[in-house]
Amino acid sequence: MDIQPKLHIAMFPWLAYGHTAPFLELSKFLAQMGHRVSYISTPKNITRLLKFPSESSPNLFFVELPLPHVQGLPPGIESTADLPIQKVPYLKKAYDKLQGPLAEFLKTSSVDWIIHDFIPYWIPPLAAQLSINSTCFIIVGASSVAFFGPPDKLIAGERQRPEDFTVVPEWIDYPSNVAFKQHEMANHQKCEDRDNPDFFRWGSAIQGCQVVTLRSCPELEPEPLNLLSKILQKPVVPVGLLPPPVPSPDGVDDGDETWVALKKWMDGKKLKSVFFVALGTEVTLSSELSRELASGIEKSGLPFLWVVKNHPFIEGEMSQDILLPGFEERVSDRGLVFRGWAPQMKILAHPSIGGFLTHCGWSSTIEALSLGLPLILFSGASADMGLIARLLHEKRVGLEIERNEVDGSFTSDTVAKVIRVVMVEKEGEPIRANAWAMKEICGNIELGKKHLTQFSRYLENYKSITQSNKWS
Incomplete structure (x- = not known):
């Protein structure tokens, strides 16, 4: 006899890899817990996700x-x-036009819960109209969410100028230096949809949903989490932090020529030297700024592996080589520049890697700290x-x-x-030493499972709108 799924849960992330990937990790766990999960996105984003190995369900x-x-x-x-x-902003406008197709799916699919991002601020009223529970899954940490503050203040746009965000807000009731640089x-304002700014979307999505979910845990951010419910x-x-599984550093994927080449180079370096x-x-x-960064990397005198993305657009033009002339030749004895996509978690897990120069995305920092780097x-x-950089510092x-507060410049020295x-x-x-100790939180798979299990049970026990006989 087939076992009926406990709940039918729809997932609807924003169209950025830093969002689609954690939504997928959460989806996989909920599916393993016996829920039917419909992961909804655009064709190219789904194809991109399916290129990476994942546990099938x-x-x-x-x-x-x-x-x-x-x-x-x-x-x-x-x-x-x-x-x-x-x-x-044009991508956000196109994304908003998915409201109609999404509504048609929800109307015909007996969904109990929709777990959505903050960009689709229009989901909570749509879900309520269809008697579907909604939770806004914020893929960043509690410290960032606490900094942004009460939804009504965001919707009202009380902070408008960049400098308004450079001070710790008055509602933060614990010691903190977490704030933006001007x-x-x-x-960030360059990516704003002026018709529906991000803070309006954020505030509306949080205010309208029934439950707020975020990628954090009390072991890492106790004070912000205590503040948030207020x-x-x-x-x-x-x-929890949704740490990815740690790959075996000795493993070589058949046919993965990129990893074979990178691993061979790293195998020749000393432990934690790169x-x-x-x-x-x-x-x-x-x-x-790219050349200033390259100059600083060169001046450090230390071995490095630098993955430079092949970005198709810079100010609307095709990107060009942005490294210093002769840079790769001068550092060839100790440094490797790789262009294109590379398996970040495998690289971080290699024994030769001793530190990570990162842009401070939440996923990347969790990956590194799960390995104690x-x-x-x-x-x-x-x-x-910027908030994540301040928090981790x-x-x-x-x-x-250090960067200039106003223009973001910095020196190679x-x-x-x-x-x-x-x-x-x-x-x-x-x-x-502190980073190594952080493995016990960020890399703790059992701790992660505990928080995920508690979340799954919360969804199961929530009674507000869920219809009781959808699977009968």
Whole structure:
């Protein structure tokens, strides 16, 4: 006899890899817990996710909704990773047009819960109309959510200027230095849909849903989590950090020529001697800043592996080589520059890697800390990456590269100094020790399962709107 699924749960992430991937990890777990899960996204995003190995489940289904066209969005683009930041507003407008197709799916699919991102602020009223429970899954940590504050203040737009976000807000009731730099907020405003700004979307999505879910845990962020239920005025349920499984450093995938080549290079380096450099799928630096970063990496004198993305757009033009002339030749004895996609978690898990120069995306930092790696914090200057940089610097698991508050500039000497402190200098020993100790939280698979199981049970026991006989 077939066992009927406990619940039918729809998942609807924003069209960015930093969102689609954690939504997928949560989907896989819920499917393993016996729920029917419909993961809804656009065709190219689903195809991209399915390229990566994942645990299959008979309860996990992928639902493709073609992305409507809007003027200003280049044809065939379905992800922020393929756009310059100033084109992202058009992607948001196209995404909003999925409301109709999504509603048709929900009407005909006996969904009990929809777990949605904050960008589709229109989901909670739609879900309520269809007697479906909704929870906004925020894929960042509690400290960032606490900084943004009460939904009504976000909807009202009480903070407008970039400098309004450079101070710790008055509702933070615990010691904290987590705030934005002016250049980070100025940069983020480039991706705003002026008709529906991100803070309006964020506030509306949180205010309208019944439960807020976020990628955090009380072991890492106890004070922010305690505060959140007060300022959001609704249940806040953490799902844990969703750490990825640690790959075997000795494993070689058949046919994965990229990994074979990278592993061979790393195998020739000493234990924990190499720092890994990766700035995510969306961060785009000017040629000037990229060369300053390269100069600092060179001046550090330490072995490194730098993955440089092949980004198709910089200010609307095809990207060009942004490294210093002759850079690769000068560092060829100790450094490797790799262009294109590379298996980040496999690289981080290799024994030769001793530190991570990161853009401070939440997923990347969790991956590194799950392995106990200290962080060289270089804020990507978009989304909440600046807040994450301050948080991790505050926790002393990494050291932030200082940048000019207004224009985000920095010097190569500063870059080199921070790299050396984090990697080899005596001054950095506490940072390396703190990062290693963080494995017990960020890399604790059993702790992660505990929080995920509690979340699954919360959904099962929630009675507000769920219809009791949908599967009868």
